[in-house]
Amino acid sequence: MRAFAAILGRDLRLATRIGGDALTLVLFFVMVGAVVPFAIGPDRALLAQLAPGIVWIAAFLSTLLGLDRLFRADEDDGSLLLLHHAAIPLEAIIAAKMLAHWLLTALPLIVASPLLAVLLSMDMPTWLATVGALVAGTPALIAFGTIGAAVTVSLKRGGLLAPVLILPLSIPVLIFGVAMIGAPTGSHAALLFLSALSLLAVAFCPFAAALALRVSAE
Amino acid sequence: MTDLASAPKPNWFSRLAHPGSFMAWSRPIIAPLAVLTALLFVVGLYLAFFRAPLETENVGTTLPILYMHVPNAWLSQFVYGLMFLAAFGTLVWRHPLADVAAKAAAPLGAGFTALALYTGSLWGRPTWGTFWEWDGRMTSTLILLFIYLGIIALWRAFEDQLKAARIVAIVTLVGGIDIPIIKFSVDWWNTLHQPASIVTATGPRMAGAIFLPLILMVLAFTLLFLTLHLSGMRTEILRRRVDSLGRQAAMRAAP
Numbered sequence: 291m292r293a294f295a296a297i298l299g300r301d302l303r304l305a306t307r308i309g310g311d312a313l314t315l316v317l318f319f320v321m322v323g324a325v326v327p328f329a330i331g332p333d334r335a336l337l338a339q340l341a342p343g344i345v346w347i348a349a350f351l352s353t354l355l356g357l358d359r360l361f362r363a364d365e366d367d368g369s370l371l372l373l374h375h376a377a378i379p380l381e382a383i384i385a386a387k388m389l390a391h392w393l394l395t396a397l398p399l400i401v402a403s404p405l406l407a408v409l410l411s412m413d414m415p416t417w418l419a420t421v422g423a424l425v426a427g428t429p430a431l432i433a434f435g436t437i438g439a440a441v442t443v444s445l446k447r448g449g450l451l452a453p454v455l456i457l458p459l460s461i462p463v464l465i466f467g468v469a470m471i472g473a474p475t476g477s478h479a480a481l482l483f484l485s486a487l488s489l490l491a492v493a494f495c496p497f498a499a500a501l502a503l504r505v506s507a508e
Numbered sequence: 509m510t511d512l513a514s515a516p517k518p519n520w521f522s523r524l525a526h527p528g529s530f531m532a533w534s535r536p537i538i539a540p541l542a543v544l545t546a547l548l549f550v551v552g553l554y555l556a557f558f559r560a561p562l563e564t565e566n567v568g569t570t571l572p573i574l575y576m577h578v579p580n581a582w583l584s585q586f587v588y589g590l591m592f593l594a595a596f597g598t599l600v601w602r603h604p605l606a607d608v609a610a611k612a613a614a615p616l617g618a619g620f621t622a623l624a625l626y627t628g629s630l631w632g633r634p635t636w637g638t639f640w641e642w643d644g645r646m647t648s649t650l651i652l653l654f655i656y657l658g659i660i661a662l663w664r665a666f667e668d669q670l671k672a673a674r675i676v677a678i679v680t681l682v683g684g685i686d687i688p689i690i691k692f693s694v695d696w697w698n699t700l701h702q703p704a705s706i707v708t709a710t711g712p713r714m715a716g717a718i719f720l721p722l723i724l725m726v727l728a729f730t731l732l733f734l735t736l737h738l739s740g741m742r743t744e745i746l747r748r749r750v751d752s753l754g755r756q757a758a759m760r761a762a763p
Binding site: 437441442444445447448451454455457458459461462465466469476479483487498501502505506508 | 599654662679690693
């Protein structure tokens with residue numbers, strides 16, 4: 291437990307220091323949401339109708355683009371190799387890193403969502419549903435993303451490969467997430483599906499990611 | 509002192525697993541397979557274009573596209589199933605040729621999926637009036653195409669193909685588990701967003717005259733895949749040998 295907390299604390303501290311880019315992703319998220327009205331026009335009714343989708347696309351892009359941070363810094367300075375021999379299993383370390391990543395990536399998105407709600411003329415019930423959907427769905431996004439990050443960690447110019455791999459696999463999250471907000475019927479079902487997907491993904495992804503990290507380190 | 513005569517005879521598993529064995533037994537069967545494939549195509553296309561009834565209830569004169577579309581769609585899923593099994597072979601059983609099979613199958617699968625989407629589009633235009641419709645099946649096939657292309661990109665991103673093999677196997681397995689979830693979520697999404705007109709083509713009733721050419725075309729395309737896959741595997745093994753020879757030459761040339 292102490293080792294888990296140590297990894298968690300380390301990642302959080304590293305990200306919030308000067309060299310880390312903790313808030314850049316939030317800025318990206320808000321900016322994507324702000325850029326969309328330039329593309330589709332300032333018609334408030336239209337924006338309100340498209341708002342759930344826009345918020346989810348912004349969250350998607352931000353999460354996918356932030357994936358590299360999970361393992362890249364540790365891989366570059368060699369700490370990832372050391373973590374293979376830590377006191378707790380690699381799967382637990384990945385779980386701690388996932389939690390840190392969620393706290394650094396998804397939680398700021400959720401906190402920044404009122405800004406997007408105002409920009410995209412969402413009303414209160416819609417925004418509340420959006421927050422709920424993001425809370426239920428971002429763990430699944432982060433979990434899939436962790437697998438993508440682990441798979442591409444040993445590539446020098448991995449670049450956009452992890453997002454390209456993970457985006458098709460994460461489409462169910464997008465479908466259920468948007469349905470939770472906007473669907474006239476079935477939003478309750480969407481919540482259940484999304485939560486199930488998140489729980490399953492979070493449970494299984496550390497094992498897949500650990501396997502990928504071990505293979506990459508050979 | 510063991511000599512060649514008392515060495516264990518290759519059993520069926522090593523014939524499959526040993527690259528040298530594989531090259532030996534696969535070489536003589538590629539040409540006959542290709543001939544058989546061509547034959548099936550000729551017979552199937554003849555029956556499809558000249559013998560099948562052209563006027564059917566919901567499909568009309570566009571029926572021949574069906575004979576191209578269905579085999580491609582079937583193969584796009586079959587090939588992924590094959591890649592899924594190969595991924596198991598690489599990770600769980602450490603089969604030496606499983607990764608070669610997976611690597612050779614990926615571009616073929618992507619090609620068949622793209623062809624399925626293309627022929628489906630061509631079929632959709634006269635049938636539904638539009639080249640693309642976001643219905644459950646087309647959307648799921650599009651996502652499958654993206655997964656294939658991502659896997660191909662992953663193969664090409666690694667220098668060490670043996671490391672790539674295990675990484676790609678992990679991604680293939682995760683993708684394989686996710687594909688039913690994707691299919692389910694897309695179908696569920698589609699029922700929420702049911703378009704105004706009835707756009708799902710139920711497909712023609714399978715009268716015998718329609719069914720036989722279809723089976724023949726499916727068989728023909730499957731054999732086409734088999735031929736291309738085997739020769740793709742051979743090419744990949746040869747490619748790896750070339751790489752290895754290049755590395756050995758480089759090591760000899762180094763001072």
